[in-house]
Amino acid sequence: MYAETGEPANAVASLERYAEVEPGSPNPEDSLGRVLRTTGDDRGSLEHFGAALQIDPTYFASQVGLADTLTLMGDFSAARKEYDRAFQIAENSRDELYAEFQKALVYFWEGNAAEGRHELAALSERAAVRKEPNMQFAIALGRAMLAANSHDEVEQLGTLAVFLERPLAGMSESDRGIARATVLRERVRVAAQSGLSDLASSTISELEGLAASSRDLVIENAYESARGFAFFLQRDYADAADELAADSHSPLVLRQLAITQEKLEKLDAAQSTRTRLQYQRGATVEWFLVTHPDTDTAR
Incomplete structure (x- = not known):
């Protein structure tokens, strides 16, 4: 909430207190990773996503968050590896498709739109076969945009x-x-x-x-x-x-x-x-x- 209104410092302070109260929960570390990424503190973002995964190595949101931050940093090779890890720990088809979707977007970030469109078209077909409507929507919308x-x-x-x-x-x-x-x-x-x-x-x-x-x-x-x-x-x-x-x-x-x-x-x-x-x-x-x-x- 603080971050959305342009007050990231307040958001970070609030989440740090949350992390102190819940040291065994990956959620506050995950949230810190997201907030710091919005401020451009990508190193801090990676640190907190990593901390969340130390607490729970199967915490899907932080695994994807880690990959997303690497994408924004331009470390595309590392990002793809982290998306693959996210796919491996996904517990359902929706999460698997989401990890694949984010990985497909890397092509656009690295300037290869043609390959990105090709991958999104293939992914759209896979989502239809799995009959996962939420990701069918997300992939189709991304493909259109x-x-x-x-x-x-x-x-x-x-x-x-x-x-x-x-x-x-x-x-x-x-x-x-x-x-x-x-x-x-x-x-x-x-x-x-x-x-x-x-x-x-x-x-x-x-x-x-x-x-x-x-x-x-x-x-x-x-x-x-x-x-x-x-x-x-x-x-x-x-x-x-x-x-x-x-x-x-x-x-x-x-x-x-x-x-x-x-x-x-x-x-x-x-x-x-x-x-x-x-x-x-x-x-x-x-x-x-x-x-x-x-x-x-x-x-």
Whole structure:
């Protein structure tokens, strides 16, 4: 919580106290590893992930966390080895696929997008065979967002949205609704930033219906931030800023909010937003697109 609001020092202090109270638990060490990574203290991050694994060598979250930090450090060979270890200690198909997914993303971080897309396509097929809907969604979304062009991304997002329209065995209804909202919001983002106003408008209408029927705050935030991208396309920067501010958990939304605030010449607000954005640093698809804007099809 502290880290998300731009107060990592408070987060670290709180977690250090937690670690002192629970010395036999890997969780506080894991959390410290994550917080320190957001601040750019990668060595400290590795140290705490390692400490968590000393307490519990099978603690999957820290094993993946270790690999993620190595990815951000650019030590891709070591990262792949740690993802392989994560795969070996995974206790279910979902975790196995997640470790493989993060490992596949390494290709993009090292500048080999073509091989990354090839690996994600193969991984998508493996997830479908295993009928693991949560990772089918995550892999398909990542694959779409990392597509070679905006046309391919829009098409893949449309296919994924249809996949999520009906109940899926192994995925809760709440998770399915949030996943669908995430896909639709990304489709609006790409459509708006590609000048496809009709597609953006029709997708926002679909999101509006989903938000109204679900009454889920996360889905509502996705709807509002999607409207923000559309308002930006219309150069209505004031309304765009209001709507984009609804979602503080998406790096791509925060980046757009900062750009919008700069358009409004609210430079202090933009700097504050960019600070919050920095503390979402991680080995994720969204963070990759934020830090590699030339690869974002919706740039």
